[in-house]
Amino acid sequence: MSLNRDQENIIKNINGPILVIAGAGSGKTRVITYRIAHMIKEIGIDPSKILALTFTKKAAREMKERISKMISIDELEKITLGTFHSTFSRILRKESHWLGYNPNYTIYDQQDSENVIKKILKDINVDINKTPREIIREISECKNNLYSKSLIKKKKSDSFAKIYEIYTKRCFQSNALDFDDILLYTNHLFLNFPNILKKYQEKFQYILIDEYQDTNFAQNVIIKNLSSKNKNVFVVGDDAQSIYAFRGANIKNILNFHVDYSEAKIFRLEQNYRSTNHIVQASNNIISFNKNQITKKIWTKNENGEIIKIYSALSDKDEAEYIANYIFSVIKKNKSFQYKNIAILYRTNKQSYIIEYYLKKKNIPYKIYGSISFFKRKEIRHLLYYFRVIINPNDEESILYITNKIIKNKNTVKQLIKLSNKKNIYDVIKKIDNYEIFTKKTKEKLKKNFLEIEKFRIKSKILDAYTIAKHIVYFLLELEKNYHYTDFQYILRNIFYYTEEQKKLKKSEDNSLSGFVQYLYVEKDIDEFNNENYEDKVSLMTVHLSKGLEFSIVFITGLEENLFPSRSSISYQYKIEEERRLFYVALTRAQKIAILTYTKYRFLWGKKTKNIPSRFINELHKKFIHIENEKVKHISTLLENKKFLPENSGVIKKGIIVFHKNFGIGTVIKLENFNKIAIVNFMKVGKKRILLQLNKLIIYRK
DNA sequence: ATTCCTTCACGCGAG
DNA sequence: GTGAAGGAAT
Numbered sequence: 001m002s003l004n005r006d007q008e009n010i011i012k013n014i015n016g017p018i019l020v021i022a023g024a025g026s027g028k029t030r031v032i033t034y035r036i037a038h039m040i041k042e043i044g045i046d047p048s049k050i051l052a053l054t055f056t057k058k059a060a061r062e063m064k065e066r067i068s069k070m071i072s073i074d075e076l077e078k079i080t081l082g083t084f085h086s087t088f089s090r091i092l093r094k095e096s097h098w099l100g101y102n103p104n105y106t107i108y109d110q111q112d113s114e115n116v117i118k119k120i121l122k123d124i125n126v127d128i129n130k131t132p133r134e135i136i137r138e139i140s141e142c143k144n145n146l147y148s149k150s151l152i153k154k155k156k157s158d159s160f161a162k163i164y165e166i167y168t169k170r171c172f173q174s175n176a177l178d179f180d181d182i183l184l185y186t187n188h189l190f191l192n193f194p195n196i197l198k199k200y201q202e203k204f205q206y207i208l209i210d211e212y213q214d215t216n217f218a219q220n221v222i223i224k225n226l227s228s229k230n231k232n233v234f235v236v237g238d239d240a241q242s243i244y245a246f247r248g249a250n251i252k253n254i255l256n257f258h259v260d261y262s263e264a265k266i267f268r269l270e271q272n273y274r275s276t277n278h279i280v281q282a283s284n285n286i287i288s289f290n291k292n293q294i295t296k297k298i299w300t301k302n303e304n305g306e307i308i309k310i311y312s313a314l315s316d317k318d319e320a321e322y323i324a325n326y327i328f329s330v331i332k333k334n335k336s337f338q339y340k341n342i343a344i345l346y347r348t349n350k351q352s353y354i355i356e357y358y359l360k361k362k363n364i365p366y367k368i369y370g371s372i373s374f375f376k377r378k379e380i381r382h383l384l385y386y387f388r389v390i391i392n393p394n395d396e397e398s399i400l401y402i403t404n405k406i407i408k409n410k411n412t413v414k415q416l417i418k419l420s421n422k423k424n425i426y427d428v429i430k431k432i433d434n435y436e437i438f439t440k441k442t443k444e445k446l447k448k449n450f451l452e453i454e455k456f457r458i459k460s461k462i463l464d465a466y467t468i469a470k471h472i473v474y475f476l477l478e479l480e481k482n483y484h485y486t487d488f489q490y491i492l493r494n495i496f497y498y499t500e501e502q503k504k505l506k507k508s509e510d511n512s513l514s515g516f517v518q519y520l521y522v523e524k525d526i527d528e529f530n531n532e533n534y535e536d537k538v539s540l541m542t543v544h545l546s547k548g549l550e551f552s553i554v555f556i557t558g559l560e561e562n563l564f565p566s567r568s569s570i571s572y573q574y575k576i577e578e579e580r581r582l583f584y585v586a587l588t589r590a591q592k593i594a595i596l597t598y599t600k601y602r603f604l605w606g607k608k609t610k611n612i613p614s615r616f617i618n619e620l621h622k623k624f625i626h627i628e629n630e631k632v633k634h635i636s637t638l639l640e641n642k643k644f645l646p647e648n649s650g651v652i653k654k655g656i657i658v659f660h661k662n663f664g665i666g667t668v669i670k671l672e673n674f675n676k677i678a679i680v681n682f683m684k685v686g687k688k689r690i691l692l693q694l695n696k697l698i699i700y701r702k
Numbered sequence: 703a704t705t706c707c708t709t710c711a712c713g714c715g716a717g
Numbered sequence: 718g719t720g721a722a723g724g725a726a727t
Contacts, residue, residue: 056716085717109717133712179717246715348714350718370716409703410723439703522717544715566714582715603718604713706726712719 003027003034010267011035014043017227017261019212019254020236023298024283024588025274028236029548032208033063035234036079037070039206047071047078051204051226054083055211055244057525058369059548063210077505080204084219085179086522088186091200092177093518098193099185104392104514106176107521109375110136112397113167113178120166123421126159139164143180144216144248146187173424174396182522183218190225201229211547212237212257216248224260233261239294240287243544243582245574255294272298272588274550276305279590282624287584289619290577306593310617310627313599316351316558320358322597323555327538328362330553339365341552343539345586347564351557352540354603359538369541379487382480384517386472390456391514393426400425405480406449412442465516466492466499498524543586554590556583559598560611583616596625618665 003011007027010020011034022028036052039045054060060082068076080087093103108116117132128135138160142152153161171177177185190197207227209215212235215223227233239251258264272280280300287293313319323344331337344355349370359366374380382405389398400420404413415437419428432438432446452475460468473488495516502511510519539551543564558564564583569575587594598613617625656668658680666680678690 083717089717107717131712182717244716247717350713408705411703441703542715563714568714607718704727706724708722708724710720710722712721 003030004271006267006269006271007031007034010269011038013265014039014045014206015232017231017233017257017264018235018267019257019261019264020234020267020269021254021294021296022236022238022269023272023296024238024241024585025272025280025300025550026269026298027273028238028269029059029063029066029210031269032210032234032236033066033070036067036208040071040075045206047075048080049203049205050079050208051087051206052079052081052208053087053210053223054081055214056545056547057083057086057523058545059083059210060086061525062548082523084215084222085182088222089182089518089522092182092185092189095189095193095196098189098196100172101177101185102175102392102394104175106174106388106392106395106398107182107518108171108174108176108178108397109521110178112176113139115397115400116167116170117163119417119421120163120170123418124162124166126162128157128159128163130160135160135163139167140178140180141248143184144218146184146218146221170396173394175392175394176397180218183216183222186222187218187225190222197225198229201226205230206232207234209233209235211241213239213242213251213254214244214249215253216250217253218248220250220253220260227261231261231263240290240296240581241547241585241588243547243578243585245578251292268296270296270298272300272302274591275300275588276302276592278305278307278624279587279594282308282594282620283584283587285621285624286580286587286616286619290580292574292577308620308625309593309595310625311595311597312613312627313597314601316354316599316602317358319557319597319599320355323355323557323595324358324362324364326555326595327359327364327553331364337552339536339538342555343541343546343549343551343553343589344555344557345541345543345546345589346557347543347566347582348558349542355540355557364538365536366538366540367535369539369545374490377487379476379480379483380491382483383469383472383476383488383491384520386453386456386476387469387513387517389453390460390468390472391517393453393457394424396420396425399429402449402453403429403446406445407442409442412438460513464499464511465513466496468513469495469516543582546589547585550589550591552591553593553595554586555595555597556586557597558602559583559596559614559617560602561614562609562611563602563604564614564616580616583614 004027007030010018010031020028020031022031032052036050039050040047052063054063064076064081067079067081089107092099092101093105096103096105113136114132117135121128121132130138138156142156142164147155149161152164171181190200204226207223209223214237223233235257237254239254242249242251258266275283277300280298280302284298311319311322313322327339327342330342331339346352346355352368356366356368375384382401385398385401388395389402392398400413400417403416407413416425416428419425419435428435429446429450432443432450438446456468456472456475459471463471469492473485473492476488477483477485498516498519499511502515539549543556562570565576565579569579596617598617599611601608601610603609654668654670658666658668658678669679680690
């Protein structure tokens, strides 16, 4: 397939700032990859001058793969291509001394950060009514928006500012950065050291950014600084697919692009090449419910295709079984059809379990994406903590975790934490004999462990990542009798691949354990280990992870109020809009067939919950959908040929049709108690008394 | 000092 | 359902 005129035009405009607003399936990645190839092949731009940034590891890998088909490996290796975090983490490792950090710094994940906050809350007496998780979130918000100290005090509170300050200090002591620090410190670096900024401005003369709608303020500032000299910034985005607001993504970056870059040229890509006309129209229909959007008309020359199927399942088991049966018969009917063209999407990772069970039952090969469960496994965590402390002896979280496993006594650990508030924990353990508070036995254990780690540290300087990792695994198996070698096989195999790959690329400096850990945390998508992507398997993943991908058949599961849209989004209009964009992303993954499922009952949090269908199902116009097994009248039947009023634009009166977030669609039968209570007959749940002061009823039709 | 047991809170997404 | 936390029992 060649490029269309619009795409061609975009590729040939090399200099100056460019914003491309690209709808789903309009060949966005194609434009970026062709452009990079064009820059190198036709214009003769030095690939080492090119910086290409993506948001997720998966997108980075995808882009790399696609470019590799157009240019030589040598040229590809010279391009700086990766996620924001990986790219700037690399830069920070090179330049860390400017900030007083060591290059072997640890990256704290959310769990680590939370533990640090917990310790702080115990250590100091602050008046703050927030959970560690909430605090971490707010710290993240401050960092992503580059709030100054005084602004933090103003926007949050004095006690919060104090916690923030101690948190920063502790991370510094541990020679650790959290993910947000990677952006924050890159900004510090560029702001406070003009020579460093200049160096990178000269290196990265051409900057390309995918999924620009997902960038946050801190990222935007980095890019503005980096590009201020050459002004060659090329960004591609779709506001309708902005789904990372929770980590600071800001659509304003797209809306204000022409303000940030005054000579910006703006292009639009609105032709969809991916999906059937039905799916394109249905997606347009869905997204039109969002008030906050750049209006665009996505269109396609593709055939109408099949109508969207909706399956109303009785339970999560029924839902999973339906999906498994459907896949089974599709493959059976059409022998040439492949598993890898099918995706099952869900809102939350935990929904995957039951689906897996039924796929296994039907012998359907599948692959689950999303590394969360892998990193949460305690033996893997334990191993990674050893890796980390060997690389960075100041990594307090690792030391405490490991110590916790060796010293089971909580009081002892508490004492250690107390000491760590004042002194570097590593030095405390090193000189443990000086501390009277511990018993002889405890001291012996601590000393022994300390020496083991020291030994590994020396070894790690000469051995490659795989060899040292094997040593540590054997050590761990000795230490914890309930661990099994098979628990570690997967990660060991991947360390082996990593080591081999580095040798092949002759990057022996990255061949170390430290190289691998960096790689694991910010570079490599753990899902892509083992080169399994060439295998013919059904893909299971969250909607978030599916962005940028496409499949012939897409199942969107769990379309229930409180799940998709998620429970915490329901009471906020702007959060609902983000959920709707998420649904839009899910729907636009489908090339040929989209199947939406929801359940009446689902096991969640150990309890059986009763659900009503997602509002997104109701929003789809009747002409796009076919409800497989539901007799209930669809809202679009009610609305046919009638004017649609999406907002609460009137008074609740007898006879009008309303929408309630929990009960769905219903008709107002009468009003009581001076119009404070409405008796509504809901289609799904029957008559209910609704207290109007507490419950919002959205008027669908007068 | 250590293990065992009950209770309680929590619950989304990614790097 | 899970993991953390704290109390009870050994």
